Amino acid sequence: MCHPITFKPGTKIDLQKIDPRKVDGDWEKETAYEQIAEYTKRSRELAYKLYAENKRSVLLVLQGMDTAGKDGTIRTVLTGINPQSCQIVPFKQPSSLELDHDFLWRVHMAVPRRGNIGIFNRSHYEDVLVVRVHNLVPKNEWSTRYHRINEFEDLLTDGGVKIVKCFLHISKEEQRERLQARLDKPHKRWKFSKGDLAERKLWDDYQEAYRVALEECNTKHAPWHIIPSDRKWYRNLVVSRLLLDTLEEIDPKFPEEEEGLEDIIVE
């Protein structure tokens, strides 16, 4: 067992009550990584079929507080899958061109094409997270976005995109340790920015913004998955399994062959 925590659409979510160190079953780091290798192997084969089939796609959305491990999850879970069928898009601070359009414009362009596994490293959810916490647009603007996001995700789903949204859930203490580790280890210092400390001061505001996003956008077609992430190996195990489960559910097939190929001799 290594499943994410999910809620029925419409349920209230209390992040304080969800343990970021939770582990299902008696996994340990070593057994977890053996299992991940096995999951990756099976996902690799299914990703190849998805690519050959060229009809549907997967979109894995990764969100989480700073240091929650979005990059590490991608590195562990996706390394070993043929990059030809992966499209990984990091969403950073929007450019001025992007800001000259509605908030979903850049996101829509980044949707994985048929046959591919897309990963959003951050996503349109930033537009109801950092934007809300810092009041980057007026409340009457961001408050409409939950509905717009649900409609947008419904459109994608209807077009053959299987959306899997993951919130990498860490504790405030774990973030403290990870930031301190970046400072204490010279080879990790390049990852640290003083801005990280200012954001950390807004921890409670972010948790509240996450709670609302998780509740408002936890739809039947695109549910949220909460991943206990204080233990990196368990986080990786859960997401690895979730990707495999998703691919197995899609059950892609090799395409039909053209008719009349039986007797052809190539000259």
Place this chain on the structure above:
Amino acid sequence: MCHPITFKPGTKIDLQKIDPRKVDGDWEKETAYEQIAEYTKRSRELAYKLYAENKRSVLLVLQGMDTAGKDGTIRTVLTGINPQSCQIVPFKQPSSLELDHDFLWRVHMAVPRRGNIGIFNRSHYEDVLVVRVHNLVPKNEWSTRYHRINEFEDLLTDGGVKIVKCFLHISKEEQRERLQARLDKPHKRWKFSKGDLAERKLWDDYQEAYRVALEECNTKHAPWHIIPSDRKWYRNLVVSRLLLDTLEEIDPKFPEEEEGLEDIIVE
């Protein structure tokens, strides 16, 4: 030793005289794959540094006749690298939107961003290959494209993109065997299209178009590498090594840390 075949800019190239079964040294399939695993491991580490550095990028351009193994090369050489730092773009028949622009428009948009390894599965060279062979635009139009390609590649190089162009060189007999194998093995038939046979009839025209593209666009800043590709394992070995050599030459560094981080304690 497992190097591609290269020529000085301006040299005439006779593809007939380059053996697609050529193997440098005494490699065999098994030792080649052991070596590829080792190369991949080293490339993975350098790709991570390239990504962290976020200043330069690599663009691997893959061209070759049908069945030459572009997809197989990507699968073998790139699987094992973190997909977060890979951008793989297949160039198919241009869309009507793409045809409403100059031939380099769609290519320019697909250039890998800083820190990434980009792979073009086919490329702007199709615009002097299939386009030339089928006269899809008048000669006075395609004949200017060699120069335009060289200028375009110079622009990219100047902007920090290291361009590595590979021609996967197979023999006509090898193509025959691979097409027949797709027909004979039911699980491979979905890869076969009757159109492949029509294209095969134009083998000599394509070889001539390749010769001209290889000669005209074999520049100092973006030279062509001819990869003997009748043996799949050797083709994979050579490209795997070429990618590693390219990353080692770039020699990416982790970025500098911010100043004044020494005494920070995270609260």
